[in-house]
Amino acid sequence: MAALGVVGTAVAFGWVLLRTVAGQVTAGGLMLFIQALLLTQQNVGEIVENSAMLYGTLLYMEKLMDFLDARPLIADTGRLPVPAGSPGEIQFKGVSFAYPGGREILHDVTFALRPGEVVALVGENGAGKTTIVKLLARFYDPTAGAILVGGRDLREYDLAAWRRSLAVVFQDFARFQLSARLNIGVGALEHADDLDRIRRAAEQGGADEVIARLPQQYETLLGKHFEGGVDLSGGEWQKIALSRAFLKDAAIVVLDEPTAALDPRSEYEIYQRFAELVKGKTVLLISHRLSAVRMADRILVLDRGRIVEEGSHEELMRAGGLYAQMYRMQAERYADQPVPAERAP
Ligand SMILES: Nc1ncnc2c1ncn2[C@@H]1O[C@H](COP(=O)(O)OP(=O)(O)OP(=O)(O)O)[C@@H](O)[C@H]1O
Ligand SMILES: [Mg+2]
DSSP: OHHHHHHHHHHHHHHHHHHHHTTSSOHHHHHHHHHHHHHHHHHHHHHHHHHHHHHHHHHHHHHHHHHHHOOOSSOOOOOBOOOSSOOOOEEEEEEEEEOTTSOEEEEEEEEEEOTTOEEEEEOOTTSSHHHHHHHHTTSSOOSEEEEEETTEEGGGBOHHHHHHTEEEEOTTOOOOSSBHHHHHHTTSGGGTTOHHHHHHHHHHHTOHHHHHTSTTGGGOBBSSSSTTOBOOOHHHHHHHHHHHHHHSOOSEEEEESTTTTSOHHHHHHHHHSHHHHTTTSEEEEEOSOHHHHTTSSEEEEEETTEEEEEEOHHHHHHHTSHHHHHHHHHHHHTTTOOOGGGSOO
């Protein structure tokens, strides 16, 4: 494109110069011509640049329109209010699930989460752990079986109220291009202006130290989409996402790989305080770090969409099944590490 412009300009120049020499064009005419040529060049350049920008904007608009056109996959018809405090026992009863148009991912999954209990869910990549979280948050409904909460089908409950009673840290948590305060505040918008509360949540999730180092602390714009924004490392973003969940004083806490990006010290600190952080709450913890899973009241082992083992760490180690095998493999791998919880029993 640029080369073409140079060649074109050179040809036009040569032609006018020849005509000037031949006396057909005056010196004033030549000056006028040069100015017109430069102006044309500049305008054509701008047109090309603006077209590229317009194209980019149209692509973005298409995404926006798709988003605005999106219809929820689930029926939001439940009216049952969610009881304040603990909504009672959560039961998966013979739950099977296939993503729309896909193969079955979960097969006849049955388990319970009792109020105040910490239950860990472990299993290999693709076993269906995150899918269970998506069903619990009602992004999808089971294709067979049911999820019961306090004895009633989850579909009967008011959807917005149900989601309010859950605090979920997803494996692919969101990074909002907003201030640090609002990044935590979106966890519970009614508290977004309560800086004391936001600070407390940040301390719990480990984001306070990260935010203290930012140029405008809690008012620093995070992310690189807007000018002046400060980007964070993967682990720093994860601390923000954890703090977001702690801001919401929810009865049920679901953590899907909440510390996968954290350094060993940060992870150790979070799990040291874990019992205190989730006191009185019903917790579903998903983690590949089996040392963190040990302290759960109960561990569920998911293998290719089926619950294959269930019990405490000691029970599962004694049973010598899939969990014991995974645990031994990890213990061996981390045997040299100085963190005491990482050692084999
Ligand atoms: N949105 C989706 N549409 C179709 N299939 C999906 C979708 N999300 C996940 N799957 C499929 O469902 C299966 C289970 O995925 P899931 O994310 O629940 O696994 P996971 O146990 O959380 O794995 P990991 O340990 O890697 O996080 C995978 O085979 C995956 O390909
Ligand atoms: Mg997952």
